[in-house]
Amino acid sequence: MSTGTVSRRNFLRTTGITGAALCLGFSFVADGKENEVIVTTDAEQSALELNAWIKIDSNGLVTLIDHRAEMGQGSYQSVAQMLAEELEVNLKDVNVVFAQGDPKKYGGQITGGSSTIRGSYKKLLKLSATAREVLITAAANKWKAPATECYAESGMVIHKPSGKKLHYGELVADASKLEAPKNIVLKKRSDYKLIGKPLHRKDTPMKTNGAAIFGLDKKLPGMLYAVVERNPRFRGKVKSFDDTAAKKVPGVTQVIVVKMEVFNTIREGVAVIANSTWAAMQGRKALKITWDDTGFEHMDTAEVYLRQQQELKKEGLSFKKQGDPDGILATATKVLDVVYQTPYQAHSAMEPVNCIAHYQKDKVEIWGPIQAPDWVQGDISKKFNVPIDNVRVNMTFLGGGFGRKAFLDYPYEATMISKQIGAPVQVIWTREDDTTQGPYRAGISYRAQGAITNGEISAVKFRMAGQNIDHWSNPKRGVPNDSTTEGFLAPYFESIKNISFADVPFEIPIPNMWWRSVYASTNGFAYESFVNELAHEAGKDPLDFRRTYLKDERCQKLIDKLEEISGWKSRKKNEGYGVAITECFASTVGQIVKVSRSIDGKVKIDKVWAVMDCGWYVNPDIIKAQIEGSVVMALGAATIHEITFKDGMVQQKNFYDYPMPRITDIPPIEVHIIDNDADAGGVGEPGLPAFSPALTAAIFDLTGKRIRKLPFNMATV
Incomplete structure (x- = not known):
C-alpha cells in the first residue's frame, strides 16, 4: 500500500470538522497482508493514507467515512450501528458521509456481492473499540487513575469510584497523542446493546423529508443537462441526423454525436444539451436520425435460446x-x-441511470449514483489520460443499483459529453433508455x-x-x-x-x-x-x-x-x-x-x-x-x-x-x-x-x- 499526503483542506471540507479532532484509520504495513490502527489529530502531518476513517471532534460529534455506497441495502445504518456499539456513543451522534473514490486509501469500494458488512465488519469493530480505549486512557491520565477504573458510555468516559465524567469532545486532543493499543478485546455478542437489535434506519427520515441527496438532486453552477438518443441496436452507428427542429426548442444549446464505450464495443447516439432536463427531452423528440445497422447480426430471442439448446x-x-x-x-x-x-432481465432500479461530469483539461470530477467509485476513477483516468489523483468521484445515495450502477458506461458518457461541450453536464437516462439499452x-x-x-x-x-x-x-x-x-x-x-x-x-x-x-x-x-x-x-x-x-x-x-x-x-x-x-x-x-x-x-x-x-x-x-x-x-x-x-x-x-x-x-x-x-x-x-x-x-x-x-x-x- 503506497503512502502519500492527505489534503487537510479536503479532509476538513469532507468531514466538517474544525479544531482539535481524534482521527483513526487503518494503514497497511509493507507486505500488505496486515494493517495497523493509526491514531492522529492531523492527517496532513501524519503523511499517511488511512482508510475506514473515524473522526471525533471537540464537540463529541462522530463522523464515519463510509467507503461503500448506500443503494437501499441498509449499509448506511449498519456501519453506524456497529461504530456506535463499540465506541459507546449514541447512534444519533454518528454522522455518516460517503467516501470519494480512492482505492489507495479505501481498497476495493465496489458495492456488490453483498460484501459491505462481511468484508469490513471486523475492521470497523476493531477501529471503533480502539477509539473507545484511547479515550478511556486519555481520561484516566487526566484523573491520574487506573484505566481499569474507567468505562465509556453514551459518549463519555466515567470514573467508576468517583462518578466523575468527561465528554469525548473534551478528550480528543489528548487522545490523539496516544498510540493505539495493540490487543483490543471486542465485546461478546451477549454484551451488545445495539448490534442485533432492529433499530430504525438513520437514512429513512432523510429519504422521506427530501434531505437525502440522490444523483438527480445534485446541481452545479453553470451545469447543463443532456439526454441521448442512442441507437436501438447495440452495435449500430449514426449515419446522419437532422437537428433543425431540435435546436428550435427553447433552452436547447447544442446537438452532438457521442460514442460510449460498452465493454469492447462502441454505442453511438446523438446528445441534446439544454439548460433544463425538460428542454433536452423535448429536443430529443424533435431529432430526425438515420441509423446505420449494417455489418452485424440482429438477434431474436427465439434464436438465442435455440442456439443455447444446440450448444x-x-x-x-x-x-x-x-x-x-x-x-x-x-x-x-x-x-x-x-x-x-x-x-x-433488466435491472429497473427505481432511480434511472444518471451522472454529472465536469471535465477540465487535466482534471475530472464526477457526482452520481455510483456503485464502484474506485473503478470509475481508474476508468476515467485511463480513457481520458488524466492523472488518477486528478479524477474525483463523489457518491450520492442510489435509488437501487442491483449491479447496473457498478458499470462504467454512464460516467464515461457523461465525461465525454462534458469534454465536448466544455461545461459540467448532467446526463439523464429515461426509463425507456434504461430498459432498452441494458446491460441485462x-x-x-x-x-x-x-x-x-x-x-x-x-x-x-x-x-x-x-x-x-x-x-x-x-x-x-x-x-x-x-x-x-x-x-x-x-x-x-x-x-x-x-x-x-x-x-x-x-x-x-x-x-x-x-x-x-x-x-x-x-x-x-x-x-x-x-x-x-x-x-x-x-x-x-x-x-x-x-x-x-x-x-x-x-x-x-x-x-x-x-x-x-x-x-x-x-x-x-x-x-x-x-x-x-x-x-x-x-x-x-x-x-x-x-x-x-x-x-x-x-x-x-x-x-x-x-x-x-x-x-x-x-x-x-x-x-x-x-x-x-x-x-x-x-x-x-x-x-x-x-x-x-x-x-x-x-x-x-x-x-x-x-x-x-x-x-x-x-x-x-x-x-x-x-x-x-x-x-x-x-x-x-x-x-x-x-x-x-x-x-x-x-x-x-x-x-x-x-x-x-x-x-x-x-x-x-
Whole structure:
C-alpha cells in the first residue's frame, strides 16, 4: 500500500470538522497482508493514507467515512450501528458521509456481492473499540487513575469510584497523542446493546423529508443537462441526423454525436444539451436520425435460446467434477435429462441511470449514483489520460443499483459529453433508455442429467449455456465461467459422489452484467429444481431428501427451522408446498412456498417462509427487508416480466410492457434468521435465488405440472 499526503483542506471540507479532532484509520504495513490502527489529530502531518476513517471532534460529534455506497441495502445504518456499539456513543451522534473514490486509501469500494458488512465488519469493530480505549486512557491520565477504573458510555468516559465524567469532545486532543493499543478485546455478542437489535434506519427520515441527496438532486453552477438518443441496436452507428427542429426548442444549446464505450464495443447516439432536463427531452423528440445497422447480426430471442439448446448437446468446459458421473449415467436404468431456461432481465432500479461530469483539461470530477467509485476513477483516468489523483468521484445515495450502477458506461458518457461541450453536464437516462439499452442479466439454458439408484442419487451432471460476464471485460477463451456452481450448496459435493458441472461457452452481442445475486439467480432455479425432480423420482419428501444430502450442521438447523415454521409435516390436501435452499455470498437461504387454488380455479401464492443463515449480523429488520425485497424481485422475474429481442432490438420500453409486481401480487412473507457465531455473510443478494425453484415445486405439488421455463404466467398454470 503506497503512502502519500492527505489534503487537510479536503479532509476538513469532507468531514466538517474544525479544531482539535481524534482521527483513526487503518494503514497497511509493507507486505500488505496486515494493517495497523493509526491514531492522529492531523492527517496532513501524519503523511499517511488511512482508510475506514473515524473522526471525533471537540464537540463529541462522530463522523464515519463510509467507503461503500448506500443503494437501499441498509449499509448506511449498519456501519453506524456497529461504530456506535463499540465506541459507546449514541447512534444519533454518528454522522455518516460517503467516501470519494480512492482505492489507495479505501481498497476495493465496489458495492456488490453483498460484501459491505462481511468484508469490513471486523475492521470497523476493531477501529471503533480502539477509539473507545484511547479515550478511556486519555481520561484516566487526566484523573491520574487506573484505566481499569474507567468505562465509556453514551459518549463519555466515567470514573467508576468517583462518578466523575468527561465528554469525548473534551478528550480528543489528548487522545490523539496516544498510540493505539495493540490487543483490543471486542465485546461478546451477549454484551451488545445495539448490534442485533432492529433499530430504525438513520437514512429513512432523510429519504422521506427530501434531505437525502440522490444523483438527480445534485446541481452545479453553470451545469447543463443532456439526454441521448442512442441507437436501438447495440452495435449500430449514426449515419446522419437532422437537428433543425431540435435546436428550435427553447433552452436547447447544442446537438452532438457521442460514442460510449460498452465493454469492447462502441454505442453511438446523438446528445441534446439544454439548460433544463425538460428542454433536452423535448429536443430529443424533435431529432430526425438515420441509423446505420449494417455489418452485424440482429438477434431474436427465439434464436438465442435455440442456439443455447444446440450448444447444450456439447460437453462444454469442465468446471468441477468428481467421481465418474458419465460412466454411471451411461449405464443407469433410468436417467432424468431435462432442460431449464431462464430469461433476460433488466435491472429497473427505481432511480434511472444518471451522472454529472465536469471535465477540465487535466482534471475530472464526477457526482452520481455510483456503485464502484474506485473503478470509475481508474476508468476515467485511463480513457481520458488524466492523472488518477486528478479524477474525483463523489457518491450520492442510489435509488437501487442491483449491479447496473457498478458499470462504467454512464460516467464515461457523461465525461465525454462534458469534454465536448466544455461545461459540467448532467446526463439523464429515461426509463425507456434504461430498459432498452441494458446491460441485462443474461438469459441462460441448463441441461441437467441425473440417475437415482435404490432411492439415492448415484450421479448428477449439469451443463450451462449462457453469456459469461468475464468475457466482456477480460476475455479468457477456453476457461469455464467461474460462477458455474454459484448457488449450489457445498455440502452436496460431500454427499453426492459422482457429480460434474460444465460451462458451454455461448457468446452473442447482447451486453450482460451482474444482476441481483448474479448467476445464483439463474443457477438456483435450475439446480434446486432438479434436486426437487430427483427427490420425486426417488419417492422421497423433498425436504427430507435435502436433509440426507446437506449434512452440514448449519444446513441441518436451517432445515429444522423451515420444517418448524411452515408446518411442513402437517400439509393438507389441496395445498402445494415447495422448498429450495441456495447459497451465495457466504450466506445460505432456504424458502418454502405454499400455493393453492382460488375460487376461480387459478393458482395463488398463499405464503412464503424464508430462513437465512448469514452468520454474524447487525440489524434483523434490515435483513428481513432485504429478503422481502428479494422475494418480490424474484417473483417478478419468475412470473411477470422478461426482456426479449426482435430484429436486434429490445421489445420492452417501460413498465407498461415490462411490468413490476403490484402490491396485490405479493404474498405474506415470513422471515427467520439463524443465530450463530459464524463469520458474517451477505444479506442483500442471497435472499433471491431460492424463491423461483420453491415456487415451481409448490405448483408441481399442487397441480402435477413441471415448470422448467421462466417466466411463466400464474394465471394459466
